[in-house]
Amino acid sequence: MMPSRRALLRGLAGLPLLRCASRAAPTPLAGGIVGGAHQRGHRLRDGFRPAAAREEQIPVAILGGGIAGLSAGWALERAGFRDFVILELEDAPGGTSRSGSSPVSAYPWGAHYVPVPAPSNRPLVAILEEVGAVARRDGRGEPVYAEEVLCREPQERVFFKGEWYEGLYPRVAAAPSELAQLERFFAEMRRFARRRDRRGRRAFALPRALSSDDPDLVALDAHSMADWMKAQGFDSPRLRWFVEYGCRDDFGATLRQTSAWAGIHYFASRLEEGRDEPAEFLTWPEGNGRLVAQLAKTAGARLRLNALVADVDPRTDGVRILYYDDSRREAVALRARHAIFALPRFLAGHLVAPWRATPAPWLSEAVYGSWMVANLTLRERPRGRGFSLAWDNVLYDSESLGYVVATHQSGRDHGATVLTYYLPLVDDDARGARARLLATRFSDWCERILADLGRAHPGLRELVERVDVYLWGHAMVRPRPGYLWSEALAASARPLGRLHFAHTDLAGMALFEEAQYWGIRAAEAVMRDERHAFQSWLV
Numbered sequence: 001m002m003p004s005r006r007a008l009l010r011g012l013a014g015l016p017l018l019r020c021a022s023r024a025a026p027t028p029l030a031g032g033i034v035g036g037a038h039q040r041g042h043r044l045r046d047g048f049r050p051a052a053a054r055e056e057q058i059p060v061a062i063l064g065g066g067i068a069g070l071s072a073g074w075a076l077e078r079a080g081f082r083d084f085v086i087l088e089l090e091d092a093p094g095g096t097s098r099s100g101s102s103p104v105s106a107y108p109w110g111a112h113y114v115p116v117p118a119p120s121n122r123p124l125v126a127i128l129e130e131v132g133a134v135a136r137r138d139g140r141g142e143p144v145y146a147e148e149v150l151c152r153e154p155q156e157r158v159f160f161k162g163e164w165y166e167g168l169y170p171r172v173a174a175a176p177s178e179l180a181q182l183e184r185f186f187a188e189m190r191r192f193a194r195r196r197d198r199r200g201r202r203a204f205a206l207p208r209a210l211s212s213d214d215p216d217l218v219a220l221d222a223h224s225m226a227d228w229m230k231a232q233g234f235d236s237p238r239l240r241w242f243v244e245y246g247c248r249d250d251f252g253a254t255l256r257q258t259s260a261w262a263g264i265h266y267f268a269s270r271l272e273e274g275r276d277e278p279a280e281f282l283t284w285p286e287g288n289g290r291l292v293a294q295l296a297k298t299a300g301a302r303l304r305l306n307a308l309v310a311d312v313d314p315r316t317d318g319v320r321i322l323y324y325d326d327s328r329r330e331a332v333a334l335r336a337r338h339a340i341f342a343l344p345r346f347l348a349g350h351l352v353a354p355w356r357a358t359p360a361p362w363l364s365e366a367v368y369g370s371w372m373v374a375n376l377t378l379r380e381r382p383r384g385r386g387f388s389l390a391w392d393n394v395l396y397d398s399e400s401l402g403y404v405v406a407t408h409q410s411g412r413d414h415g416a417t418v419l420t421y422y423l424p425l426v427d428d429d430a431r432g433a434r435a436r437l438l439a440t441r442f443s444d445w446c447e448r449i450l451a452d453l454g455r456a457h458p459g460l461r462e463l464v465e466r467v468d469v470y471l472w473g474h475a476m477v478r479p480r481p482g483y484l485w486s487e488a489l490a491a492s493a494r495p496l497g498r499l500h501f502a503h504t505d506l507a508g509m510a511l512f513e514e515a516q517y518w519g520i521r522a523a524e525a526v527m528r529d530e531r532h533a534f535q536s537w538l539v
C-alpha cells in the first residue's frame with residue numbers, strides 16, 4: 001500500500017477567514033512585509049527605460065537569477081563557457097526559491113524541498129552532490145542520500161476535528177467506502193507511474209518534457225482534475241480534499257483549476273522508478289535556498305544583483321539589453337551575442353521590444369496565482385492536541401496549506417523555532433486576488449495567520465516573537481485545463497533570434513526540476529549556436 005506521506009499531500013478548504021478569537025485589541029507583533037521588490041518591478045509597467053550611462057559587451061547575458069537563470073549559468077560554467085553575466089532584480093538571488101535567516105534558524109521564502117530525483121535526472125543529482133546531499137554511491141553507482149537532508153520522521157500530520165493525526169489523509173473514523181476509494185486512487189496512480197510508451201518514456205516524468213505524448217495521456221489535459229475524479233467515481237470528500245491539497249500545494253490551484261494531466265503528474269511522477277513508493281523528500285532549514293546558494297556560488301561575481309532589466313531588443317547580430325543598476329543608480333546598455341530570458345513569461349510583453357509593439361498571442365494565455373508566505377519566529381514549540389509536531393503540519397479545514405518547521409532537520413524538539421506558513425490565493429479572479437494580496441496590511445495578515453493556526457495551537461500568540469511576510473504577486477503559473485499541451489505554451493518556449501527562453505513557466509508547472517531543465521536547455525542552445533563543445537546534461 002502506498003503510505004500516506006507527503007507525496008500525496010495536503011489540502012484545502014474554502015472556509016471563510018476566521019476571526020481572531022481574542023476580543024481585546026491584540027498587541028501589534030514585531031516584523032513586517034519584507035518582500036518582494038514590487039516597487040522596483042512595477043516600474044516596468046510604467047514603461048521605465050532610462051537612458052544608458054555606459055555600454056558593455058558580453059557574449060551571453062542571462063536575465064533573472066532564479067533557479068532557471070542560475071542553472072543556465074551553472075551549465076555554461078560546467079561546460080567551460082565562462083563569459084556570461086546574470087542580471088537579478090532583487091538584492092539576493094533565488095527568486096521563488098530564495099530564503100532568509102534569523103538567529104533562530106534559516107528558513108525558506110518559497111520552495112522548501114525537492115523529491116529524491118530519479119538517478120536519470122543527472123543535473124539535479126549533480127547539484128545535490130555539490131551541496132553534499134549525496135552521502136555515497138551504491139553498488140550500482142546510484143546516489144545514496146545523506147541522512148541529514150532526507151526529511152526525518154515525523155514528516156506530516158493533519159489537524160482534523162480538533163486534533164492532530166499522523167499523516168496527511170485523515171483516516172480517523174473514515175468510512176470503509178472512503179478508505180476503499182483512497183486505495184483505488186493509489187492503485188490508479190501506480191498504474192500511471194508504471195506505464196511506459198513505445199519509446200520507453202514514463203507516462204508522467206520529471207521534468208515533464210521527458211513524459212510520453214501518447215494521445216490518450218495528452219487528452220487528459222483537456223479536463224480538470226475535478227472532472228476526471230468525478231468521471232472515475234472518486235467522490236469521497238476526504239479523497240477530494242487530499243488530492244486538492246496536492247494541487248494547491250504544488251500549483252496554487254483548486255481541483256477545478258488544475259488540468260487532470262497536471263493533477264495525475266503530481267502523484268505519478270513522484271513514485272520512484274521501479275518501485276511503488278513515493279520518493280523521499282530532500283530538505284534543508286532554508287529549503288531550496290541551499291541549492292540557490294550553491295548555484296550562486298558557481299556564478300560568483302558574474303551574478304549582478306539589484307539589476308532591473310528594463311528592455312530586451314533582439315537584433316540579427318545579438319540582443320541589446322538595457323538594465324538599471326540600482327546600487328550605482330545608473331542604467332547600462334549591454335550588447336550580448338546571446339541572451340537567456342529567465343524571467344517570468346508575463347514580463348516578456350513589457351520587456352521584449354517587438355512584443356511591446358505587437359503582443360505575441362500566447363502572452364495572455366498564462367494565468368498566475370498569488371501566494372502569501374509568512375515566517376513566524378516562536379520562542380518555544382507550539383502546543384496542540386494529538387500527534388506531535390512534524391515537518392509539514394496541515395490543517396484540514398483551512399484556506400492555508402499549514403506550515404513547515406525550519407528546525408525540523410536539526411533533530412531538536414524543543415526551544416525556539418521558525419514556522420513557514422503558506423497561503424495560496426486560489427480565486428478564479430487571479431488579478432483581483434493579486435490586488436487584494438498587495439493591499440492587505442501587515443497587521444491583517446498577522447491576525448489572519450494567528451486565527452487560522454490558533455485553532456490548532458492554543459496560546460500561539462504568546463509564543464510568537466515576530467512575523468515576517470513575503471508577498472508573491474505572480475507566484476506560479478497555473479496548469480489550468482488545456483494549457484500544458486497547448487500550442488500557446490509550446491510557442492512561448494521558442495527562441496526569438498538569439499534570445500532564448502528559460503523559466504519554470506515554460507513547463508506550465510512551478511517546480512525546481514522544471515526551472516533547472518529549462519535553464520540548462522537554454523544554455524545548451526546558446527553553446528550550440530556559439531559552437532562551444534559540451535556534453536549535454538539532458539540526453
Ligand SMILES: Cc1cc2nc3c(=O)[nH]c(=O)nc-3n(C[C@H](O)[C@H](O)[C@H](O)COP(=O)(O)OP(=O)(O)OC[C@H]3O[C@@H](n4cnc5c(N)ncnc54)[C@H](O)[C@@H]3O)c2cc1C
Pocket residue numbers: 041044063064065066067068069087088089090093094095096097109110111112113114288307308309310342343344347371373422472475476502503504505510511512513515
Ligand atoms: C510559495 C512558493 C513555494 C514553492 N515551493 C516549491 C517547492 O517546495 N519545491 C519546488 O520544487 N518548487 C517550489 N516552488 C516553485 C518555484 O517557483 C520553482 O522551484 C523555481 O524556484 C522557479 O524558478 P525560476 O527561475 O523558473 O523562476 P523565478 O523564481 O520566478 O525566478 C525569476 C527571477 O527573475 C527575477 N526578475 C524578475 N523580473 C526581473 C527584471 N525585470 N530584471 C531582473 N530580474 C528580474 C526575479 O527576482 C527572480 O529571481 C514554489 C514557489 C512558490 C511561489
